[in-house]
Structures are given as C-alpha cells and as structure tokens.
Amino acid sequence: MAEEEINPNPVHLIPELLEEIFLRLPLKSILTFKTVSKQWRSILESRRFAERRRTMNAQAKKPKIMAAGGDRDGIRRRRFRGDEEVDVLYLHSDVASRPSLPCDSLVCVPVPGWVNVFNPSTGEFIRFPSGPDPVKPKYAIPSLDTLFDVFPGYWRMGFGRDDISGCYKIVRMCCKANWEILRCEILDVNIGRWRKLNPPHYKIGYRRRSTCVNGSIYWVEVTPRYKLLALDLHTEAWRDIRLPSEAIQLETSCQVTNLENRLVLASSYPKDKYWNVKIWGMNAPGETWSLIYSIRLVENLDGDFFHLWFWTRPVAVSKQGNLFIHDNYKRLFKYCPETDEVCCVDENICVISPFVEDLVPVTHLETKTYGLKHLDHVSSGGISNFFRRIDFMRPNSILVTTSIVALIAFCYRSR
Numbered sequence: 001m002a003e004e005e006i007n008p009n010p011v012h013l014i015p016e017l018l019e020e021i022f023l024r025l026p027l028k029s030i031l032t033f034k035t036v037s038k039q040w041r042s043i044l045e046s047r048r049f050a051e052r053r054r055t056m057n058a059q060a061k062k063p064k065i066m067a068a069g070g071d072r073d074g075i076r077r078r079r080f081r082g083d084e085e086v087d088v089l090y091l092h093s094d095v096a097s098r099p100s101l102p103c104d105s106l107v108c109v110p111v112p113g114w115v116n117v118f119n120p121s122t123g124e125f126i127r128f129p130s131g132p133d134p135v136k137p138k139y140a141i142p143s144l145d146t147l148f149d150v151f152p153g154y155w156r157m158g159f160g161r162d163d164i165s166g167c168y169k170i171v172r173m174c175c176k177a178n179w180e181i182l183r184c185e186i187l188d189v190n191i192g193r194w195r196k197l198n199p200p201h202y203k204i205g206y207r208r209r210s211t212c213v214n215g216s217i218y219w220v221e222v223t224p225r226y227k228l229l230a231l232d233l234h235t236e237a238w239r240d241i242r243l244p245s246e247a248i249q250l251e252t253s254c255q256v257t258n259l260e261n262r263l264v265l266a267s268s269y270p271k272d273k274y275w276n277v278k279i280w281g282m283n284a285p286g287e288t289w290s291l292i293y294s295i296r297l298v299e300n301l302d303g304d305f306f307h308l309w310f311w312t313r314p315v316a317v318s319k320q321g322n323l324f325i326h327d328n329y330k331r332l333f334k335y336c337p338e339t340d341e342v343c344c345v346d347e348n349i350c351v352i353s354p355f356v357e358d359l360v361p362v363t364h365l366e367t368k369t370y371g372l373k374h375l376d377h378v379s380s381g382g383i384s385n386f387f388r389r390i391d392f393m394r395p396n397s398i399l400v401t402t403s404i405v406a407l408i409a410f411c412y413r414s415r
Contacts, residue, residue, distance in 0.1 A: 105358030160212025
C-alpha cells in the first residue's frame with residue numbers, strides 16, 4: 001500500500017503534466033495543438049487553463065503591443081519587431097485605418113452595417129448587425145477623419161466589460177448635426193440584441209475614442225466642456241467627472257485611455273516649437289487627478305493651428321519604467337522619465353492597442369472560430385478581410401515548440 005502511494009499510477013499525472021507544459025508554449029503552438037487529440041483540446045479550451053495562462057502572462061517581463069500588418073501607403077517597409085522592453089504582435093489587417101475599440105483581450109471594430117468583436121488570441125469572431133448608418137452630418141470634414149477614430153455613420157461608440165457580470169457590452173449613440181443625441185443603444189454580446197438606453201444629458205463629439213476602465217466607459221469630447229462622461233456598464237447609469245484644471249487651461253486635444261487598469265488623460269499642446277504632452281492619472285476613490293508625465297515630444301513643424309488635430313495616447317509602461325505612446329499617425333514613441341528623453345521607436349508602425357492574450361471565449365452565443373491558418377482564405381462575405389491572422393514575433397519559437405513536443409512524446413513513452 002505504501003509503495004502505491006509513493007508511485008501513483010502515471011496515467012493520473014499526465015493531464016496535469018500536459019497542462020504545465022502547455023502553459024509554457026507560444027500561443028501559436030497552443031492553437032495548433034488543439035487539433036492533436038480530444039484530451040489536448042479539452043485541456044487547452046478549459047477555463048482553468050485560460051485563467052492560469054492569463055495570470056502567467058500578466059507577470060511577463062515585456063508588455064505587448066498589437067499593430068496592424070501590411071504595407072503603409074502601399075510601400076513595403078521593414079517591420080519593427082520590438083526591443084528589449086516591448087514585444088509587438090501584428091494583425092494582418094487594415095484595422096489601423098479603421099476606428100477600433102480595444103478592451104482587455106478583445107477588439108471591437110464597427111464597419112458599415114455591422115459591429116464586429118474579435119479575439120486576436122484565438123481567432124474567435126462574432127458580429128452583430130448595426131442597421132443603417134445615420135445621415136452624415138454637415139459639419140463633417142472627411143479629410144481630417146483619418147487623424148481621428150471616426151466611426152461609420154459618425155456614431156459615438158463605446159466597448160467595455162461589466163466587471164460584476166464579466167460580460168462585454170457595446171454602446172452606440174446617434175447624434176444630430178449639433179451633437180444632440182437622437183438615440184442611444186446598448187448590446188450585451190452574450191444576448192446579441194440591441195436595446196434602448198437612456199441617453200445622457202450631454203452632447204458628445206465624434207473625434208475622440210472612448211475607453212473602458214474598471215467597468216465604466218469614458219468619453220472626453222463632451223459639451224458642456226471640461227467634463228468626462230462615464231457610463232457604468234453594470235448599473236447602466238451615467239455620471240460626469242471634471243477634468244484636471246490644467247488640462248482645461250491648455251485648451252488642447254485630449255484623449256482618454258486605459259493604462260495598466262487606470263484611467264489616464266493625455267493632453268497634447270504646442271510650446272517652445274515642440275509638441276508637448278501632459279498625462280494625468282485618475283485616483284480612486286474620489287475621482288481626483290494627478291499629473292504623472294510631462295513630455296516634450298517632437299518638433300512642431302506645422303504651426304500652432306495643427307494642435308487642434310494632433311493627439312497622443314499612452315500604450316504601455318515597460319518593466320524598466322519607460323512609457324510607450326503613439327500619436328494620431330499611430331507612430332510609436334518611448335519616453336524615459338529618468339533621463340527625460342523621448343525617441344520615435346518606429347515611424348512606420350501602425351499601433352492599434354496594447355495586447356493581452358486571453359483564451360476565454362468571447363461569448364456564450366454560437367460563434368465562428370477561425371484558426372490562424374484559415375483566416376487568410378475566408379471571403380469578405382463570411383468574415384471581413386481585416387480579420388485574417390496574427391504574426392507572433394517570438395524569437396526561437398520553432399526551437400521551443402520542437403523541444404516541448406519532444407518532452408511530451410517522452411512523457412508518453414515513459415508511461
């Protein structure tokens with residue numbers, strides 16, 4: 001009896017051993033290994049595995065940034081593949097030319113007639129009909145729309161996660177030419193139907209992207225001015241938050257974003273012939289602000305007027321404490337607080353958002369999941385061709401995968 005306790009049947013150890021091995025695989029290998037056997041698929045698609053993998057990735061040495069693949073302006077250029085502080089993953093798409101709303105591991109991309117939700121980690125894709133777009137407003141300036149995140153039909157959009165229920169929700173608002181809201185709707189991706197939502201008593205501009213932080217969506221281009229508009233996704237109640245007093249005085253272009261699960265406000269303005277950026281972080285509770293970065297970015301070559309259109313967003317903070325930001329042209333910059341130096345890491349990159357790997361299903365609804373090798377061949381009638389596949393820029397991934405497979409094979413032979 002004692003011998004049996006010391007040497008338990010190895011069959012019972014194999015699933016646990018496999019899970020430990022799978023946790024250390026590159027993501028591309030995990031998606032491939034799902035097809036090896038039912039046992040492997042059950043392990044790799046379990047919520048336990050997905051949550052363990054997410055926890056492990058949260059402790060990774062490098063933050064990840066998702067960018068759009070393909071050639072910018074039709075010119076073939078060398079890709080930036082990350083440096084010692086960040087990894088870059090490329091989505092083969094034209095998402096960079098479309099407004100998108102990232103939240104956690106998911107990306108919401110509205111297109112004419114549809115609202116798409118996509119998990120780049122798994123290739124899982126679901127879309128919802130959005131109905132006809134509103135009439136294009138008279139005040140629209142199409143030549144400037146490429147500098148902003150202007151959604152189809154000039155909808156005001158929001159995408160985020162209800163921290164209480166764990167479900168993802170999409171919010172859209174249709175406005176008149178004077179920005180007054182005509183109707184407001186919300187969709188739970190687990191239900192798949194739009195329903196009416198009481199609109200806020202504010203006017204919302206169309207040239208600022210919203211962001212979701214800790215269960216609330218925030219919009220910054222609001223009239224009356226000097227306020228943020230917030231929607232709690234669980235209670236579906238609206239509230240407003242006053243902007244930092246210095247940001248109000250700057251009279252510049254502001255953007256909100258989620259930086260390491262904290263709401264931050266980035267204000268870009270010209271000073272001393274340079275583009276400058278001030279970044280405030282919200283302190284909870286109390287919803288007060290504190291200045292966390294003040295950066296002299298690049299030379300102002302276009303005159304003071306252009307500050308009305310120029311903007312920046314923080315993307316990630318490296319383990320070394322350096323800040324990565326992108327501008328309205330989606331170029332990537334790195335700011336080193338210790339030396340107060342900033343450099344353009346890559347001017348040809350098309351930054352989309354931070355990338356967070358997550359293997360948990362998008363929704364409980366029936367969805368279509370496309371493996372990476374299949375996404376290149378799906379017609380535009382099935383899945384928009386801006387969702388095709390991701391390149392995983394990991395050095396020596398083939399060698400690592402081969403070694404893992406050999407280890408798994410050895411484990412089976414030793415049974």
